[in-house]
Every structure is written in C-alpha cells, then in structure tokens.
Amino acid sequence: MPEVLLEIKNLIINFYTYRGIVKAINGVNLTIKKGEFFGLVGETGCGKSVTASAILNLVQNPGKIERGEILFKGKDILSMNEDEIRDRIRGKEITMIMQHPVAALNPVIKNGHQIAEALSKKMSEGEVKKRVIQLLKEVNIPEPEKIANQYPHQLSGGMAQRVMIAMMLSSKPSLLIADEPTTALDVSIQAQVLRLLKDLIEKHKASVLLITHDLSVVAETCDRVGVMYAGDMVEVGEVDQITNNPKHPYTIGLMRAIPSDYRKELVGIRGSVPDLVNPPPGCRFHPRCDYARDICKEKKPKTIQVESNHTVACFLYEGRKSG
Amino acid sequence: MEDLRNTIASWKRKHSSEISDAKEIIHMVKKSPLSIAGLCIVLALVFVAISAPYIAPYDPIAMCLNNRLASPSMIHLLGTDELGRDILSRIIYGTGVALKIMIIVLMIDLPLGVLLGITAGYFGGWIDEIIMRVADIFMAFPRLILAMAIGAALGPSLVNTMIAIAITMWPTYARLARGETLSIKERTFIEAEKALGTSKARVLLSSILPLCSSTTIVRATLDMGNVIRIAAGMSFLGLGAQPPTPEWGLMVSTGRGFLINQWWVPTFPGFAILLAVFGFNLLGDGIRDVSDPHLRRGG
Numbered sequence: 001m002p003e004v005l006l007e008i009k010n011l012i013i014n015f016y017t018y019r020g021i022v023k024a025i026n027g028v029n030l031t032i033k034k035g036e037f038f039g040l041v042g043e044t045g046c047g048k049s050v051t052a053s054a055i056l057n058l059v060q061n062p063g064k065i066e067r068g069e070i071l072f073k074g075k076d077i078l079s080m081n082e083d084e085i086r087d088r089i090r091g092k093e094i095t096m097i098m099q100h101p102v103a104a105l106n107p108v109i110k111n112g113h114q115i116a117e118a119l120s121k122k123m124s125e126g127e128v129k130k131r132v133i134q135l136l137k138e139v140n141i142p143e144p145e146k147i148a149n150q151y152p153h154q155l156s157g158g159m160a161q162r163v164m165i166a167m168m169l170s171s172k173p174s175l176l177i178a179d180e181p182t183t184a185l186d187v188s189i190q191a192q193v194l195r196l197l198k199d200l201i202e203k204h205k206a207s208v209l210l211i212t213h214d215l216s217v218v219a220e221t222c223d224r225v226g227v228m229y230a231g232d233m234v235e236v237g238e239v240d241q242i243t244n245n246p247k248h249p250y251t252i253g254l255m256r257a258i259p260s261d262y263r264k265e266l267v268g269i270r271g272s273v274p275d276l277v278n279p280p281p282g283c284r285f286h287p288r289c290d291y292a293r294d295i296c297k298e299k300k301p302k303t304i305q306v307e308s309n310h311t312v313a314c315f316l317y318e319g320r321k322s323g
Numbered sequence: 324m325e326d327l328r329n330t331i332a333s334w335k336r337k338h339s340s341e342i343s344d345a346k347e348i349i350h351m352v353k354k355s356p357l358s359i360a361g362l363c364i365v366l367a368l369v370f371v372a373i374s375a376p377y378i379a380p381y382d383p384i385a386m387c388l389n390n391r392l393a394s395p396s397m398i399h400l401l402g403t404d405e406l407g408r409d410i411l412s413r414i415i416y417g418t419g420v421a422l423k424i425m426i427i428v429l430m431i432d433l434p435l436g437v438l439l440g441i442t443a444g445y446f447g448g449w450i451d452e453i454i455m456r457v458a459d460i461f462m463a464f465p466r467l468i469l470a471m472a473i474g475a476a477l478g479p480s481l482v483n484t485m486i487a488i489a490i491t492m493w494p495t496y497a498r499l500a501r502g503e504t505l506s507i508k509e510r511t512f513i514e515a516e517k518a519l520g521t522s523k524a525r526v527l528l529s530s531i532l533p534l535c536s537s538t539t540i541v542r543a544t545l546d547m548g549n550v551i552r553i554a555a556g557m558s559f560l561g562l563g564a565q566p567p568t569p570e571w572g573l574m575v576s577t578g579r580g581f582l583i584n585q586w587w588v589p590t591f592p593g594f595a596i597l598l599a600v601f602g603f604n605l606l607g608d609g610i611r612d613v614s615d616p617h618l619r620r621g622g
Binding site: 089 | 337340510511512514515516517518519520521522530533534
C-alpha cells in the first residue's frame with residue numbers, strides 16, 4: 001500500500017454572502033496516495049475548485065474554512081502560518097494548473113520569463129535560461145527558444161497549457177492540482193495534454209488531483225475517483241469500480257447521462273442543483289433521488305465501505321456489512 | 324558590410340513584435356493630424372525650454388527703463404514690458420519654468436497616486452477605506468480652489484505651487500489605479516501567481532503595477548495641460564512664481580493693467596499659455612487614442 005500524501009479530514013467551508021451563508025463544502029474527506037492520479041468529478045458549483053484552493057489555503061473572501069484538517073505529508077496545512085505555506089507549499093510541494101491557460105499567464109511578461117520566475121532564485125542567469133528551454137522541451141514544445149521569447153497571447157490554448165505545465169513542474173512538486181486543465185481546449189489537444197501530463201507525472205513520481213466534470217477524461221487518466229455533489233463527497237473508488245459498478249444514485253445518474261453505443265436514450269437527472277444557502281436537510285441529493293426514503297430527508301448518510309477501496313455515502317447500503 | 328546587414332537583419336527578427344507595434348503606432352498617429360500638431364507643439368516647447376539661453380535675444384530679467392513698454396519692432400519682436408524687459412526673451416525662459424513645474428508635479432503625483440491606489444485596491448478593507456476616503460476629501464474641492472488654498476497656506480513661491488498642485492492631483496491617479504487593480508487582481512494569472520507562492524508585495528509590484536501604468540500614464544498626459552494652466556493661474560493670482568521670475572501667468576498678471584494701451588504686454592504670454600495647454604491636450608488625446616486598443620482596431 002503506497003503511503004498517503006494528502007489527507008483531507010472533515011473539511012467544512014462556508015461563504016458569507018449577502019444572500020446568506022453558502023455551505024459550499026459540507027464535511028469532505030479525501031485521501032491521495034503517493035504517485036496517484038486522483039480525479040474529482042462533479043457538476044459546476046459542487047465545490048471541486050474550492051476544495052482545491054483550500055489545499056493551498058487560498059480560499060478567497062468571502063469564503064472561510066470553518067473546520068477540518070488538510071494533512072500534507074502528515075502536517076496540517078491549515079495550521080501553518082502564511083510564510084511557511086508560501087515558502088514550502090505553494091509553488092514548491094504543491095502546484096496548480098488553471099482552467100484557462102492563456103488567462104493564467106501574465107499577459108505582459110514573456111513566456112520564458114514567467115517560467116524563470118517560478119524557478120529557484122539561486123541559479124545564475126545562464127542556468128535559468130538553459131533550464132527554461134529544457135523545461136519547454138520536456139513538454140514537447142517545438143522551437144522552445146522562439147516560444148520563450150514570445151508573449152502569452154501569441155500561444156494557442158494547448159501551447160499555453162503546456163507552458164503552464166512546464167512552469168508547474170519546474171519545482172518538482174509532489175502534488176499537482178489540475179483544475180479543469182483541458183476544458184478550454186479542443187478534444188484532440190485535450191488528449192495530447194492529458195497524455196503529456198500523465199507521462200510527466202510518472203516520470204516525476206508526483207501525484208495529481210485532477211478536477212473535472214468530464215467523466216471520459218477521468219476514465220482515461222485517473223487511478224481513483226471521487227464524486228462530489230453539492231459540497232458532499234458522495235462516492236470514492238477506483239476508476240473501474242466507479243464506471244462499471246457505481247453505487248450512489250447520483251453517480252449512477254451521471255453514468256446514465258453519458259452517451260454511448262449501447263444506450264439509445266440518454267437519461268438526465270431530474271431536478272437541479274440545490275441552492276447551497278438553504279441546502280436540503282439530510283442527504284443533499286434526496287430531492288432528486290429516485291430511491292429516496294424518509295430517513296434521507298432527516299439524517300446525513302455516513303460513508304460506508306461497499307468493497308475494498310470503494311466507499312459511498314448513501315442509506316441504500318446502510319446495514320450491509322462492510323468488507 | 325555583409326556583417327552589418329546581417330546584424331541589422333537579426334536585430335529586426337529579434338524585435339519584430341516591437342517593430343510592428345511601433346509601425347502601428349506611427350500609422351495611427353499619421354491618421355490623426357491633430358495629435359501630430361500637438362506633438363510638434365510639445366517638441367517645439369521642449370526645444371525652446373532647453374535652448375532658452377542660446378535663442379533668447381535678451382536677458383529675461385535685465386531691465387531697461389529708457390525703453391519701457393516699447394511696441395513690437397525689429398529690435399524687440401514682441402515689445403517690452405513695464406520695466407523695459409524683452410517680452411520674447413521672457414516668454415522663451417518662461418517655457419522652461421512651465422515645463423519644470425509640470426514635470427516635477429507629475430513626477431510626484433504619478434508614483435504617489437498609483438502606489439496608494441494599487442495598495443488600496445489590492446489589500447482592500449480598512450487600508451482601502453482610509454486611502455480612498457482621504458482621496459475623496461481632496462476630490463470634494465474644485466482643484467484650482469484647493470490648490471490656491473494650500474498655496475496660500477504654504478506661502479507664495481514656485482516650490483509651494485508645485486507642492487500645492489501635487490497635493491490636489493494625486494487622488495485622480497489613486498482612483499484610477501485602484502479601479503484597475505480591482506479588476507486585475509481577480510484575473511486568473513494573479514491567482515496562478517499566488518498559487519505559485521509569490522509574495523503579496525511581488526504580485527503588487529511586478530504584476531499589477533505594470534498593468535495599471537498604461538491607463539495612469541495616459542491620464543497623466545491629459546493632465547499635463549491642466550498642470551500648466553493651474554500653475555499659471557496661481558501665479559496670476561500672486562500665489563505662485565514671484566517677480567522677477569519669467570513665468571507666463573505672472574507676466575499676464577502684471578501686464579493686465581496695460582491691456583488697453585499696450586496690448587502686447589499681457590497678450591503674448593497669454594498666447595504662450597494657450598499654445599502650451601493646447602499642445603499638451605492634443606498630444607494627450609492622441610496618446611489616449613493610440614493606447615486604446617478598442618479605438619485602434621475600430622479606427
């Protein structure tokens with residue numbers, strides 16, 4: 001069993017808005033092991049990105065981390081002071097790739113320079129230049145010298161995302177958070193970027209937290225998957241388990257909504273995402289759930305292990321012996 | 324020869340993006356004759372200011388009481404004033420004074436206003452509240468009146484005029500920079516920089532500052548004419564430059580008693596003010612048009 005790299009325990013995040021308190025993250029648990037490609041899926045607004053920013057302790061106002069622990073290599077990030085996080089964690093041990101690669105690069109700084117800024121300050125100018133070119137070569141950028149001397153707006157989305165990846169891997173992080181890294185890209189480029197990411201991660205022996213709403217991306221790249229719904233982690237398991245044997249009604253619904261050769265008709269999940277200012281009591285999914293019972297409206301379901309490495313938070317599986 | 328050609332070619336290749344930018348700007352400027360006129364006026368003013376000792380026919384403060392209020396002639400092109408001083412020479416030397424005031428005021432204002440503005444915008448909260456409320460207090464008064472009040476309180480002198488104008492002008496830049504910062508700090512690359520562990524000061528100075536600078540600099544060019552106008556106005560009221568400094572506003576002020584019979588005494592310095600303000604405003608408008616990408620594409 002590989003050792004645990006990151007463990008999120010009972011994370012609760014609220015956003016204090018004028019409309020009221022948005023209970024965005026409602027006690028999420030998550031573990032990422034060393035060298036693992038972990039996919040976090042869920043629809044827009046379910047708290048994927050907030051969880052990611054909590055890992056870097058960068059939850060923006062009016063968001064507030066109320067409770068919980070984020071243990072990285074056994075140390076709680078949330079109890080570190082700002083300097084320590086900046087010096088040790090952000091951009092060093094944990095780095096992050098953003099959704100819109102061109103927007104994530106500073107428009108007035110040349111690409112090569114941006115990567116150089118992410119590098120160690122101790123290197124000489126010549127060394128930095130060499131390392132930048134080397135990093136760009138590593139992410140399969142043709143003519144790295146030319147690209148290094150250009151501005152971000154001169155790059156295509158795929159190129160910019162590769163520059164981003166080069167930048168984020170430059171510090172040899174042990175965890176890379178990829179927040180919808182391929183959403184803004186064409187399908188053909190998506191596959192290229194994901195393959196590249198996967199290869200580099202294997203080479204660097206890092207772990208990845210891949211945030212996406214695209215289940216096909218998850219199925220293709222991830223080792224394990226967590227499914228989030230309205231601030232809850234409803235199901236966690238290995239990719240095969242989630243795709244072939246989903247347990248939670250929400251995951252089942254998601255799977256049924258994917259077009260495939262076997263299914264002539266697509267089935268959506270009825271209803272829509274709840275307003276998180278007034279989330280439904282009990283299980284947050286119950287108003288949309290075909291299997292909802294009375295207990296679902298009253299109590300929040302506990303996480304139950306249904307097979308090895310496969311847990312689900314649903315009353316349907318209550319009473320079954322774990323194992 | 325071959326070598327030289329090669330180096331030129333490689334230099335061109337290396338700086339191709341800068342060259343095409345420059346070409347576009349030149350093209351834009353060419354299309355707007357008024358900004359060209361503004362540029363010419365400003366360049367002429369700068370030239371006159373720098374070479375004043377060489378092109379002025381007389382000493383600007385040398386009096387010649389035998390030759391008081393002489394009308395324009397070949398000897399004194401623009402005539403002489405009530406103390407027999409050559410008006411042309413005084414206007415030429417006055418150019419330097421006006422430009423000096425303008426440059427110093429903007430050199431104080433621009434960095435001060437922008438730094439306060441980006442600090443307020445980036446950190447928000449009570450820092451923002453304090454800086455912007457102080458700025459509001461300054462902006463609550465008409466600029467010229469506030470400058471006059473401060474100038475009068477400090478005592479009339481050229482240095483105090485500059486201080487007074489500078490104090491009244493920084494809030495404009497602070498507001499502008501704050502507004503820009505508020506939108507820039509929400510952009511993804513700032514988030515990315517934070518996620519990379521960049522310190523707040525570094526994000527502020529190396530990412531936000533350069534992005535705010537273009538709007539504030541454009542604003543400064545539009546303000547150049549204003550500074551000259553306010554400085555001349557204060558001197559006119561006796562709060563600015565003191566005699567015998569060859570300052571345009573002061574010259575108009577002392578000459579206004581002679582307007583009916585010796586019109587040239589106040590008129591020519593007045594024209595100088597008009598020309599300078601006009602030139603800087605035209606140039607400022609031109610720069611704004613060139614630096615605004617919306618106008619650039621549309622034009």
